[in-house]
Amino acid sequence: MNTHLWRSGPHGSGDGPVEVTVGCHRRLRGPYTGAGSLVRALVPGVYERRPELVRAHAIEILSTAPELKDRIGAAPETLTSLAVPEERTRIYAAARTRRLAHGLVEFLHSYTNLRGSGTLSLCFTDVDEADHTDQEFLAILLRRTHGMPISVTVGSRGGDLPDELTSALARYATIATPAGDASATAASRDQGELLDTYIASDGTCDDPDALAAYEAADAGLRARLHDERAAVLLREGDWSLRLGAVPYHLERGTDPAGAGGEALHEAVYYAAGLGLWHAVFDYGTRARAVIDPEQAERYWDFSGKMSSALALLGRTREAEELYLEVRARYALPMAQMFTGYALAMLYTRMHPPELRDHQLAKSYLSNTITLASLLPEAEQRSFHSVFQRNGMALVEMHLGNLPEALRLVDTGLKRLDAELPADRHRLHRSVLVHNRGRVLAALGRLKDALADLTTVIALDPNYPDYYFDRAELLHKLGEDTAALADYDTAISLSPPFWEVHFNRADLLASMGDAEGAIADLRRVVELEPAELDARVNLIGLLLETGQAKAVEPLLAEGLRLAPDEARLLQVRGQLAWEAGSADSARHDFDLALAGDPDCVPALAGRAALAFDSGDVETALRDLTRAVELRPNDPDLRYNRGYVHQAAERWRAAVDDYTLALDLPGADRAELLRQRARCFGELGDREAERADLDAARSVTTSAMSAGAA
Known part of the structure; x- marks a missing residue:
């Protein structure tokens, strides 16, 4: 029985029928037990009416309910999805599940529009027993359907819930009284x-x-009943039951190490292939409990999957302990090679910065390269040698040795082409081409890098990240229209991800499309409210375009999420100053600088307040620090020069104005006029006249250009 209940949406008080009720207990279907059941309930009807809507969300639908593939067809295939397990060298980041969750929520948005009227009422039970994927989905669902015609009821048995879901329930739902136990x-x-x-x-x-x-x-009876139930599910049930109920029964049946181990092996590889890392860790833990460590290859395989899951979830120290346990336990070459590579990746990129050690990473990889060269089978020897050297190339990049990184990747590609059939390891070949492009870009060889990214897109045209990377390169090369097209393609090929909108906003802003940039930054904040860089940039653009009223809710929400964020406190101070509240502005500037002493806008704002109050020394101190942080900002140098000028420090003012004149974006006419005044006070009439003449010339030229 669910003893804790929350309701959100138009029927938050409990009125109205519940249209779809789904259980979320992970023992039923593993990851996405609840979301998958919801999708199975809604998609067939939608597909009959609007098949294009279903196909637009095929990736997230099939990731949560794989059995629907026979009904709606496959999602766009990539080399990753097509690769056989032994050739699957790309793994998804843990954040991919957020993309899937956002895609599902937007499918529900479209579904409510298709209905035309009325409230879609959903109920999710046993959420405290759900996999991370369902809990994450529910948190995003509650937040993003707030104010929409979707009612969500969430029930739990009283167990712990993750912070994100707890916060969403507290903010968007109300506590309800559960019905009695019937x-x-x-x-x-x-x-x-x-x-x-x-x-x-x-x-x-x-x-x-x-x-x-x-x-x-009786234990024997229980085991037989578990076997019988598993047989029924395998014979009559959906495929996703193999991720939950089937392994649950078989690991408790008459052959837990054999049949149970096989069921968990199938589940763990499926989950790893989709980047469902919380589930991978769960399956691996359970498998190690039923498999004898003497089953070396199976035991270390599960241990490796668990370790990878821990690493990708940010628990890198625990991952290292497991890798070292495998190395100590098994002398098998493949186990030593796998764990050596994994440890190298921890030390070159995945550990927190204070724990990284690129030289130690190199030492691990030197060992794995030697092991790869000793493998008896020719194809394995070729592939693993190239794979390990690709890891070494990453370390060399991190050490700044870009030519060596390029040599390693390029040599690896040539070796695969020379020693393996063209249809083998297509995914890793594409990864190598992509990596070579990244190294070439780092070397400043942008056109060569662009050629590699264009090649890899031809090899794997449905993989969105390649378009994302190529768009960045095209922007650097000044080909903004082509870059914009690549960002659009990346968006069309993937469930929603905020990074592409953040980058496209930067591109649109550089092209002069402020409203387009604002729309993309709003999209980022909608998807991931805690992305503060996007929120700060959005607020800045709104202020620049005279939309100050739109800033207030964005600022309030940002400070709710990050109350000590200096950039947001500075904006609040700026708005207070503009509203005539100098004390509030000064307080916020002080708070901002307490959190970040190098927050230049807060330094500049506080300096202006100090100058207005007659405190020249404080103004100069803050502006000097700001100039030290941003020596090429002409406005800061102008401001400091103006304060010097007001304090009759004419030579210091001239020095600041002179330096500012050579900086991009400087207001040359105004700087020349102010410098002329200073020269006049210094008695240098010739310099004064020259600056005034130059200022008139700049102004005349600007007016002529404007008229043209």
């Missing part, structure tokens, strides 16, 4: 019935009498 009493059911009830629930039943009957039953 389950039968123990007196009406015998022990056999209670045992059957527990088994049929796939271990999700929370009836204490059923659990007691299960625990009291």
